[in-house]
Amino acid sequence: MRKRLLLFIACLIIPTHTAWSHPHAFVECTFSFVMDAQGLKGFRQHWVLDEMTSVAVLDVVDTNRDAALSAAEKQALHDLTVESLKAFHYFTAVRINGREFPVQKITDFSGQLKDGKLIYNFLVPCPVKAAPGKAQQVKVAVYDDSFYTYVSYVQEGGVGIDPSKDPLFANRDAPAKPEDFKRFAKAVGIAKYEGDIPITGDIGKFKLKSGMQDAPEMAYFYDQIIPQTFFLQFKLP
Amino acid sequence: MIRRFTAMILLALSVLALMPFHQARAARNPFISSQRTKDAPAKNPATGYPAFLRHVMDKIAVAQQTIKQKMVRLAHEIQQRPFGRSFWGFMLLSFLYGVIHALGPGHGKIYTCSYFLSRPGTFKKGLLFGNLTMLSHVLSGTALILVGAFVLRTSGALTLENSGVYLERVSYGILAALGLFLTGRAIYEYRTGKGHSHADHCPQTSDMKSLVVTALAIGLVPCPGAALILLFSLTLGILPAGLAAMVCVASGMAITSSLFAFLAIRVHKTFLTLAQGNASLFNTTHTLLTLGGAMCISALGALLLLGSF
Numbered sequence: 001m002r003k004r005l006l007l008f009i010a011c012l013i014i015p016t017h018t019a020w021s022h023p024h025a026f027v028e029c030t031f032s033f034v035m036d037a038q039g040l041k042g043f044r045q046h047w048v049l050d051e052m053t054s055v056a057v058l059d060v061v062d063t064n065r066d067a068a069l070s071a072a073e074k075q076a077l078h079d080l081t082v083e084s085l086k087a088f089h090y091f092t093a094v095r096i097n098g099r100e101f102p103v104q105k106i107t108d109f110s111g112q113l114k115d116g117k118l119i120y121n122f123l124v125p126c127p128v129k130a131a132p133g134k135a136q137q138v139k140v141a142v143y144d145d146s147f148y149t150y151v152s153y154v155q156e157g158g159v160g161i162d163p164s165k166d167p168l169f170a171n172r173d174a175p176a177k178p179e180d181f182k183r184f185a186k187a188v189g190i191a192k193y194e195g196d197i198p199i200t201g202d203i204g205k206f207k208l209k210s211g212m213q214d215a216p217e218m219a220y221f222y223d224q225i226i227p228q229t230f231f232l233q234f235k236l237p
Numbered sequence: 238m239i240r241r242f243t244a245m246i247l248l249a250l251s252v253l254a255l256m257p258f259h260q261a262r263a264a265r266n267p268f269i270s271s272q273r274t275k276d277a278p279a280k281n282p283a284t285g286y287p288a289f290l291r292h293v294m295d296k297i298a299v300a301q302q303t304i305k306q307k308m309v310r311l312a313h314e315i316q317q318r319p320f321g322r323s324f325w326g327f328m329l330l331s332f333l334y335g336v337i338h339a340l341g342p343g344h345g346k347i348y349t350c351s352y353f354l355s356r357p358g359t360f361k362k363g364l365l366f367g368n369l370t371m372l373s374h375v376l377s378g379t380a381l382i383l384v385g386a387f388v389l390r391t392s393g394a395l396t397l398e399n400s401g402v403y404l405e406r407v408s409y410g411i412l413a414a415l416g417l418f419l420t421g422r423a424i425y426e427y428r429t430g431k432g433h434s435h436a437d438h439c440p441q442t443s444d445m446k447s448l449v450v451t452a453l454a455i456g457l458v459p460c461p462g463a464a465l466i467l468l469f470s471l472t473l474g475i476l477p478a479g480l481a482a483m484v485c486v487a488s489g490m491a492i493t494s495s496l497f498a499f500l501a502i503r504v505h506k507t508f509l510t511l512a513q514g515n516a517s518l519f520n521t522t523h524t525l526l527t528l529g530g531a532m533c534i535s536a537l538g539a540l541l542l543l544g545s546f
Contacts, residue, residue: 024462025268026302049268050302051309052469056394057268059468080269088267116309148267150302 025053025149027091029142030156033210033232034123035201039130040234043092043140044200046156047120053149054118069113077111081120088144091151092124093218093227095139101126130206135235139213141227145220153228155195197230209233245511245522248504266461270398304334308466315475324478331466331482335371335489338462345370345455346497348412348534352451353501355419355530357509363502366452367495373456375487377404378464379480386471393468401459402545408457409542415451416535423527451534463487 030046049057061076062069069077085091086104094101109122128136142151197210213231220227308330314323339346349366358366378397381404385396463486470479505526512522 024465025266026305050305052305052465053266053268055469055472056266056465059392059394059472060269084269085267091267144267146265146267148265 025056025144026050027053027149027151028154029091029151030154031140031142031230032156032198032200033138033230035199035203035206035234036127037202037205038127039136039206040126040128040138040232041201042123042125042127043230044123045090045092045121045142048154049118049120051116054113054116057118058113067113067116069111074111077118078109081111082106082109088146090122090124091142091144091149093141093143093145093220094124094126095215095218095229096126096128097137130234130236132236135233138232139215139218139229140232141215141218141229143220143225143227147225153193153195156198193228197232199232205236206234207237241511242518245508248507248511266394266398269394300337301334304330304337308334309469312470312473312475312478315478316473319475319478324481327478327482328485331485332489334462334466335486335491336493337489338460338486339371339490339493345374345458346494347537348451348455349494349497350501351530351533351537352448353498353530354505355423355527355534357505358498358502360499360502362448363498364495366448366498367493368491369449369452370456371490371494372487373453374458374460375463375483375490377457378459378461379467379483381459382464382467382471393464393471397459397461397464397468401461405458406542406545408454409538409545411454411457411538412451413535413538413542415447415454416531416533416538419447419531420528420535423524423531426527427524460486460490463490 026049028048032044034041034044057077057080058067061073061080063073063076064070082105085106089103090106092103094103103124103126106122106124109120111121112119126138126140128138130136142153144151193212197212199208199210210230210232213229214226215229216226218227218229219225308327311323311327311330314321315327318324349370352366353363378401381397381400382393385391385393385400389396463483466482466486467479470476470482508522508526509519512519
């Protein structure tokens with residue numbers, strides 16, 4: 001009896017717990033810190049939306065349905081994005097010296113359409129003044145806490161996910177293998193981010209240290225997902 | 238007796254701990270909708286899951302993205318040759334997408350489990366339930382996209398976002414009422430001694446009417462994942478392939494949903510088997526399951542209904 005009971009429990013655990021990942025939308029995010037004369041100015045983000053999500057957004061803003069964005073449609077995209085993502089804090093979670101900084105706005109937004117994918121570019125203002133003798137620490141993660149969207153980080157210069165980077169892209173003769181997903185994820189860059197963390201602006205003024213850090217204290221979606229954060233420490237020399 | 242009792246408590250605890258409660262919310266597209274779901278699970282203190290599950294979850298996320306990427310590629314090929322090899326590839330991927338997609342939060346798995354935990358069911362009924370819920374779930378999204386695009390001549394995505402809320406409310410309302418009805422019936426059965434008169438045998442299985450109503454009420458909430466694929470097909474001008482893909486997505490989701498129904502049916506059976514041979518324990522177990530499941534359906538429906546305003 002006990003064996004059967006254990007089997008049931010195992011059966012219950014497996015399907016229910018694999019059941020959390022449910023993203024409908026996919027964003028490739030390229031992230032950089034921006035400094036000014038005082039210290040940190042904010043974060044520049046470059047998002048590439050997947051084609052299906054792009055279609056859903058275009059369906060709203062591309063009113064003449066010519067698969068291109070006119071000036072008016074770009075404005076509509078700006079308004080829609082600024083308005084819609086506000087409740088989601090623009091997917092940007094910030095800790096300044098360990099304290100939460102709720103993102104309320106973005107500036108400098110521009111949207112464009114390239115190869116059927118929408119590309120968003122914007123700045124998240126987050127001013128943190130450098131203090132003499134004190135190192136300021138900022139941690140930033142980009143994720144959708146409702147998990148409607150799966151955000152992956154990609155290196156600057158890359159145009160987000162490109163399935164053709166897969167060595168077996170469009171190769172119909174390649175046999176399907178269990179490791180296909182792993183290979184694809186690696187090839188197109190969905191893995192733990194190990195790329196550069198660009199810092200732009202007035203960087204000469206400060207002593208800077210940056211890196212990627214896992215942040216268990218920022219775990220989201222029922223505390224199951226521990227985000228990888230962009231970490232920056234800066235102080236006046 | 239003590240061992241049996243311990244086994245039952247263990248099983249009850251594991252069921253409670255593992256019920257897919259996390260899906261008690263409807264997905265809203267953050268890119269086009271300013272209303273965010275109120276009970277979005279940003280913070281939930283009562284959790285803490287082993288690390289390996291996160292990897293599994295990440296893998297599923299990647300799997301969905303991979304499937305979608307491949308579908309996009311095939312969709313472009315279908316534009317050139319509507320019924321070539323790509324069409325069948327598109328159908329296969331839609332099916333796979335459905336299977337994986339239904340594993341995610343939402344899609345009424347909590348109701349499916351509650352329903353079959355509360356009433357004894359047969360595997361046939363589990364299969365029927367799984368298929369009915371997912372067919373109507375996909376059909377609801379399909380209908381909204383098509384009505385939006387062809388009847389209202391507006392954005393299909395926005396129609397889905399806006400009208401979806403009302404369909405959700407109707408669904409939650411029906412489920413809350415249905416749960417109350419099932420609760421009332423369970424109490425009536427308990428008071429009159431019906432439903433467990435043959436104490437050592439399985440009582441009557443869940444009746445067809447409540448099964449169909451529950452399944453359809455769950456499925457009323459449109460499935461955003463399926464709708465996205467249809468919307469994409471519509472935009473690329475391959476609507477027939479998109480509609481055929483909806484059937485495949487629904488079939489795939491039905492498999493996953495039926496699996497959950499089967500599990501709940503098995504767990505229900507195990508409870509009663511454990512209690513067999515002891516009439517009063519059997520009756521108590523039966524009543525607790527019936528009442529608990531019915532109240533769970535009712536409470537969830539009511540909570541979600543209130544939360545949707």
